[in-house]
Amino acid sequence: xxxxxxxxxxxxxxxxxxxxxxxxxxxxxxxxxxxxxxxxxxxxxxxxxxxxxxxxxxxxxxxxxxxxxxxxxxxxxxxxxxxxxxxxxxxxxxxxxxxxxxxxxxxxxxxxxxxxxxxxxxxxxxxxxxxxxxxxxxxxxxxxxxxxxxxxxxxxxxxxxxxxxxxxxxxxxxxxxxxxxxxxxxxxxxxxxxxxxxxxxxxxxxxxxxxxxxxxxxxxxxxxxxxxxxxxxxxxxxxxxxxxxxxxxxxxxxxxxxxxxxxxxxxxxxxxxxxxxxxxxxxxxxxxxxxxxxxxxxxxxxxxxxxxxxxxxxxxxxxxxxxxxxxxxxx
Amino acid sequence: xxxxxxxxxxxxxxxxxxxxxxxxxxxxxxxxxxxxxxxxxxxxxxxxxxxxxxxxxxxxxxxxxxxxxxxxxxxxxxxxxxxxxxxxxxxxxxxxxxxxxxxxxxxxxxxxxxxxxxxxxxxxxxxxxxxxxxxxxxxxxxxxxxxxxxxxxxxxxxxxxxxxxxxxxxxxxxxxxxxxxxxxxxxxxxxxxxxxxxxxxxxxxxxxxxxxxxxxxxxxxxxxxxxxxxxxxxxxxxxxxxxxxxxxxxxxxxxxxxxxxxxxxxxxxxxxxxxxxxxxxxxxxxxxxxxxxxxxxxxxxxxxxxxxxxxxxxxxxxxxxxxxxxxxxxxxxxxxxxxxxxxxxxxxxxxxxxxxxxxxxxxxxxxxxxxxxxxxxxxxxxxxxxxxxxxxxxxxxxxxxxxxxxxxxxxxxxxxxxxxxxxxxxxxxxxxxxxxxxxxxxxxxxxxxxxxxxxxxxxxxxxxxxxxxxxxxxxxxxxxxxxxxxxxxxxxxxxxxxxxxxxxxxxxxxxxxxxxxxxxxxxxx
Numbered sequence: 001x002x003x004x005x006x007x008x009x010x011x012x013x014x015x016x017x018x019x020x021x022x023x024x025x026x027x028x029x030x031x032x033x034x035x036x037x038x039x040x041x042x043x044x045x046x047x048x049x050x051x052x053x054x055x056x057x058x059x060x061x062x063x064x065x066x067x068x069x070x071x072x073x074x075x076x077x078x079x080x081x082x083x084x085x086x087x088x089x090x091x092x093x094x095x096x097x098x099x100x101x102x103x104x105x106x107x108x109x110x111x112x113x114x115x116x117x118x119x120x121x122x123x124x125x126x127x128x129x130x131x132x133x134x135x136x137x138x139x140x141x142x143x144x145x146x147x148x149x150x151x152x153x154x155x156x157x158x159x160x161x162x163x164x165x166x167x168x169x170x171x172x173x174x175x176x177x178x179x180x181x182x183x184x185x186x187x188x189x190x191x192x193x194x195x196x197x198x199x200x201x202x203x204x205x206x207x208x209x210x211x212x213x214x215x216x217x218x219x220x221x222x223x224x225x226x227x228x229x230x231x232x233x234x235x236x237x238x239x240x241x242x243x244x245x246x247x248x249x250x251x252x253x254x255x256x257x258x259x260x261x262x263x264x265x266x267x268x269x270x271x272x273x274x275x276x277x278x279x280x281x282x283x284x285x286x287x288x289x290x291x292x293x294x295x296x297x298x299x300x301x302x303x304x305x306x307x308x309x310x311x312x313x314x315x316x317x318x319x320x321x322x323x324x325x326x327x328x329x330x331x
Numbered sequence: 332x333x334x335x336x337x338x339x340x341x342x343x344x345x346x347x348x349x350x351x352x353x354x355x356x357x358x359x360x361x362x363x364x365x366x367x368x369x370x371x372x373x374x375x376x377x378x379x380x381x382x383x384x385x386x387x388x389x390x391x392x393x394x395x396x397x398x399x400x401x402x403x404x405x406x407x408x409x410x411x412x413x414x415x416x417x418x419x420x421x422x423x424x425x426x427x428x429x430x431x432x433x434x435x436x437x438x439x440x441x442x443x444x445x446x447x448x449x450x451x452x453x454x455x456x457x458x459x460x461x462x463x464x465x466x467x468x469x470x471x472x473x474x475x476x477x478x479x480x481x482x483x484x485x486x487x488x489x490x491x492x493x494x495x496x497x498x499x500x501x502x503x504x505x506x507x508x509x510x511x512x513x514x515x516x517x518x519x520x521x522x523x524x525x526x527x528x529x530x531x532x533x534x535x536x537x538x539x540x541x542x543x544x545x546x547x548x549x550x551x552x553x554x555x556x557x558x559x560x561x562x563x564x565x566x567x568x569x570x571x572x573x574x575x576x577x578x579x580x581x582x583x584x585x586x587x588x589x590x591x592x593x594x595x596x597x598x599x600x601x602x603x604x605x606x607x608x609x610x611x612x613x614x615x616x617x618x619x620x621x622x623x624x625x626x627x628x629x630x631x632x633x634x635x636x637x638x639x640x641x642x643x644x645x646x647x648x649x650x651x652x653x654x655x656x657x658x659x660x661x662x663x664x665x666x667x668x669x670x671x672x673x674x675x676x677x678x679x680x681x682x683x684x685x686x687x688x689x690x691x692x693x694x695x696x697x698x699x700x701x702x703x704x705x706x707x708x709x710x711x712x713x714x715x716x717x718x719x720x721x722x723x724x725x726x727x728x729x730x731x732x733x734x735x736x737x738x739x740x741x742x743x744x745x746x747x748x749x750x751x752x753x754x755x756x757x758x759x760x761x762x763x764x765x766x767x768x769x770x771x772x773x774x775x776x777x778x779x780x781x782x783x784x785x786x787x788x789x790x791x792x793x794x795x796x797x798x799x800x801x802x803x804x805x806x807x808x809x810x811x812x813x814x815x816x817x818x819x820x821x822x823x824x825x826x827x828x829x830x831x832x833x834x835x836x837x838x839x840x841x842x843x844x845x846x847x848x849x850x851x852x853x854x855x856x
Binding site for chain 2: 005036037044090092094138139140142176177178187190217218221227232233234254258259262280283
């Protein structure tokens, strides 16, 4: 009797070099897929999809190949009366897509496309009495939304619009026995939530509240024999965790606790040589989401063919330098 | 999208699939547009419910449609029961949609008489299919809160899950929150024997798990937490009022330190003796400290040889429990020599019982750990470094000296520097340190630093050290003059050894250093 370790096996003929040109072609063509069924199904997250595509193109130095004017128009038509932005036209506003749109406008240095003051009001209005943030007016609470709120405001230079002390209190109340964080107080630790919470604590200058030794251990135990990272114990590896886990480790100063060589090999194996792009694990279907996080992960690992990425905001460092934003990291 | 395998198809299959997708797309777009149209016109009727239902059944992440449904349900003020029925089928298809779970919670809370028993049973069923579904666990926590299910009952629930399944991390996690509710600080209840959730029961439960399956990592994670519970911060308090800064440094053994300024006028002259008392508002403690005539510093600390101080968190019961656990883990380790969880746990147990006594074994186990789990070598090196520093501090405390010496110990990182406030001499030679971090600047009494034979590139922490006279950095990796700039803020620095560093090879470095550090009389390049 014994638990089998859930993992994947990397085939010997898996891609071992970074195929940047193929990925750039894949993303550049992705936007023109408007008559595609799967593309339409994912309309509910379109704003984030655009952010993923643009960011990875910028990291590869290929941002110029995307349709700037069209995207800016699209964003304008996604701002609602409340100030919040929706994923697409006709959809309802939400913090997730408000952050994505602000991130896109930073990449394009075009913040004046939207009414910034209204965005700030929208974010402020979503903070609850206990410091938490609802995702929208319907009231779902999640630490992801705490991150979205402060990241949005940080990019706009308006963090003082909210009750930061209370916001911090809430996020800290989501810290668990293993040093990690979950969606709400009492929720299980999960790499995605950990990224959001460590990112939040970085932006609010509270990284000293993290138990870096304990959390770093939990995070480095995400690395499986294949070299890939999972999101929590006993789960399969996934290239997107090369971002959530790796960025968290970078933020708390423990990125050296991961075997970088093995992780790099795993990420590269997730590429599709035919179509370009990255999949969640070797052999699966690619998509822009995993493509961004694969490339961003490689950037954090030090790949010099890719621009430096900021681990807190998942945006090119040079874009953030332009805005004078340099979130804390533990050393 | 996750877990979608790429399947190779022929050209004809591609063509057929393409036609099928075009058809599906048309239907989808029509339905979506119909939903949006209804909403735009403000029509909140059964048909709108039908339309949104159609789309949400296959795409429950389409959040705007759930919003629309909530608007319709609010308007119609009925049909909540059939909504719950619809949601159950949604959750069967996709049990991991944020939108579905949130909507169910919204509906449940709007019912005049919510059926929380039914909701709990839904959770039981869902968790029996996948006991790692965090959406379901979160929903369960909400149901438990709303309906007042007792902590004890929920602990029993986790007991059942743990004893019947592997892959139990979510259950162990839930236990950790439940136990914290039952026993906020201490895991030791007043009458240990009857209560099934006692301290020793806790250990038994988790031991059972990892002895049955030594590769069940969740039990090991939980165990590490359990070992650390109820360890109150013992403090070795170091006071350090200095006239220059009129500041009080307080350090707590292996945890955060506090600096607070003395109230102005507290020490108005140095010709008299001054007595200070410090009170903590958080813990009912006070300490007294005397600043003697003509002295500019003073300290007061609890005797490190006092058993009580270091072991106060280990009751007799706990010590014997831990001892027997160490024995059991050692036996397990003989059967499973490559099991890293067991090795690491043995190290943690030894540290809980007798950090100095078990130092040799600890080092040997770390060596083995790096061999059986090489991906995490850097973690083990840092952790071992931390433990060796702790041991050196303990030895220093016992000897009551102000010299901190930790050479040739494979140190990869520095920590607990806030415990070294009183140290005058520090030797870190022959290790693998890459930097002297910012926290180094806390060593306000430091006079001599020996750090030869390391990998030091940066000296960020060597600034504003008022008593630092001698810095020995032979055979390191300091490569530029900029890296040495912090030293300029150390006014008493006289002796600097930079031999065997890349920087000592640069042209004109001697002259540049004479400008940067004019007070240095002995410069070795």
